[in-house]
Amino acid sequence: MLLVYWLGADVGLWLAMAFIKDAKLSFETRATLIKLAFYIDLFPRCTFALILPVGMQLARDLELYPIGDGLLAAAWTIGIAWSALHLAVVAFKGKPLAKTLLVVNKFYEAVAGLFFMTIGGLSLATGAPLEAGWFALKIFLFGSIFWIILGIDTVFQPFTTLLRMGPHGSTPEGEALVRRLTNKTMAWAVFMYVVVAAVAFLGRVKPFW
Numbered sequence: 001m002l003l004v005y006w007l008g009a010d011v012g013l014w015l016a017m018a019f020i021k022d023a024k025l026s027f028e029t030r031a032t033l034i035k036l037a038f039y040i041d042l043f044p045r046c047t048f049a050l051i052l053p054v055g056m057q058l059a060r061d062l063e064l065y066p067i068g069d070g071l072l073a074a075a076w077t078i079g080i081a082w083s084a085l086h087l088a089v090v091a092f093k094g095k096p097l098a099k100t101l102l103v104v105n106k107f108y109e110a111v112a113g114l115f116f117m118t119i120g121g122l123s124l125a126t127g128a129p130l131e132a133g134w135f136a137l138k139i140f141l142f143g144s145i146f147w148i149i150l151g152i153d154t155v156f157q158p159f160t161t162l163l164r165m166g167p168h169g170s171t172p173e174g175e176a177l178v179r180r181l182t183n184k185t186m187a188w189a190v191f192m193y194v195v196v197a198a199v200a201f202l203g204r205v206k207p208f209w
């Protein structure tokens with residue numbers, strides 16, 4: 001369910017970007033699409049946040065790692081708190097609180113990504129702490145998704161670039177920049193979909209080891 005609501009909404013977001021980069025549309029139309037995109041974006045973000053506790057629940061059932069009640073409770077707390085953070089960022093958009101939460105968000109993405117890539121990578125190399133190879137690779141790729149999202153969020157920012165131009169600030173150079181940044185964002189999004197599909201495939205098929 002979480003995978004479906006994640007990628008389903010992400011397709012809508014991806015298509016919205018194709019319209020947002022179109023300089024033939026009025027600034028108002030593009031700004032409205034950007035506003036809509038921020039709401040649609042809540043689905044991928046919250047589903048990704050909740051996939052960790054759900055995945056840990058599944059891993060516990062399969063006895064892939066001894067996950068105690070405390071660890072599971074921590075995972076659910078983090079998943080729900082991270083979802084609430086995303087909702088608060090949209091609810092308080094433009095306010096200092098939203099800006100602070102965005103910094104917290106990036107910090108968490110960086111740390112969590114590094115943590116899961118380390119656990120997965122270490123397990124692939126040494127067979128511990130995660131014994132099953134498919135699960136170790138899944139966790140490594142899961143960690144890499146945090147960094148792909150972090151990269152998309154920090155490096156490109158086509159929406160902010162467009163909004164900064166304002167209703168009367170459109171120039172050929174500015175539009176070219178928006179197009180370039182949007183194209184890069186869309187390309188990285190496709191790469192992320194491939195990685196997400198691989199993570200799902202590993203969980204469903206458990207192909208090796």
Ligand code: HEM
Nearest residue numbers: 003051052055056058059062064142145196199200203204
């Ligand atoms: C990008 C994130 C993830 C996606 C898209 C994803 C997707 C999936 C899908 C589609 C399945 C197959 C479910 C089924 O057979 O009905 C699955 C299985 C599984 N996933 Fe994930 N998963 C993700 C992250 C995680 C994480 C972080 C964990 C653990 C911490 C995890 C643990 C598992 C386990 C243990 C299974 C096997 C369940 C079973 O066969 O009973 N997943 N995953």
